[in-house]
Amino acid sequence: MELYFAEEDASVEFYSSRNELEALNSIILLTDKSLSSCQHSHTNMLQGLRQTILDLISDFGDQNNLKGVLEKYHSCEKEEHLIKWGKSHGAKTQLKIAYVEGAGRGMIAEKDLKVGDIALEIPVSIIISEELVLETDMYRVLKEVDGISSETILLLWSMKEKYNCDSKFKCYFDTLPEKFNTGLSFGIEAITMLDGTLLFEEIMQARQHLHAQYDELFPALCNGFPDIFPPELWRAEDMFDPCCWLS
CATH class of the missing domain: 4.10.860 (DNA Excision Repair, Uvrb; Chain A)
Structure with a gap:
């Protein structure tokens, strides 16, 4: 105080x-x-x-107000479709998606907001959560895997759901970046430059954890349940990006 x-x-x-x-x-x-x-x-x-x-x-x-310059040449058609979809399912927002010079894609206020104003409300019904997976064929297989966490189940579900053309969340997956620029996606040269830092240790631990999870599940799931786990969708490095869009 x-x-x-x-x-x-x-x-x-x-x-x-x-x-x-x-x-x-x-x-x-x-x-x-x-x-x-x-x-x-x-x-x-x-x-x-x-x-x-x-x-x-x-x-x-x-x-500390910073005036951002909008990059008008970027199309936000997919993002606008996502907001429209969200509103049709009960979402409320006073924000819009835009590309800001030097910062990339983000959200800006449609009007001046006072302290305490609610900028975004998202109903539980359109939040990607474990409950979505409970009635799927994938869950009936994964629940038998000893020690598997709910986070891993949701991660695997989203990896496959992204390619489902009939998915309820298709417009959301369509707006995701093709690649997330995080420590998990760093190349060998970039990671080597971090050697000796705390960030280096965190990245390596996260990578090792994901690879260990992958090795425990694949190719066993693909071999045992090829209809549910098509081999072409399941590579260790493909687990990195879902960690970002589910975080």
């Missing part, structure tokens, strides 16, 4: 804009929790504290 109510001449260095906003937001969450259970005599004080934090967030946004 002292950090945010220090005197004006106090010199405080913040690690990043994101950390600053997350810290302020954590105070808002704690204040809301206190308001839901506080005595009436404390209500005005907590409401005043909440408004002060909201003002700090607004001021911080004004001071």
Whole structure:
């Protein structure tokens, strides 16, 4: 608390804009929790504290506002179709998808949003989750695999579902990048440059974990259930990208 109510001449260095906003937001969450259970005599004080934090967030946004330049030559037809599909299933959004110069594809507000406004609401019915897999032939096979996690089951389902032309989520899969530029997709040269860093260790551990999972399941599943697990869809490196779109 002292950090945010220090005197004006106090010199405080913040690690990043994101950390600053997350810290302020954590105070808002704690204040809301206190308001839901506080005595009436404390209500005005907590409401005043909440408004002060909201003002700090607004001021911080004004001071750190970056004007992005939109790349108008990029087509967002598939993305707009995805938003239209989401709205038809109950999603609500005050955002639109755009390509920003120097940043790539992202989302921008359609209008000015105040602190506390809800930018995006997604109903549970269109969230890719484990429940989707429960009634599939794939699940009836995978549930018999000893020690397999729900995350791995969902990963395998999405790898196949992406190629299902009749999938409920086809418009979502169509908007995914052809390749995710993450540590999992780094080439040998790029990974070698990270040798000795914590990131190098994390990438190698993640790769080893995925390869170990793959070796436990394939080619056994392809050999035993070729209709459910067509061999051409299942390569170890193909597991890297679904880890990104499901995260």
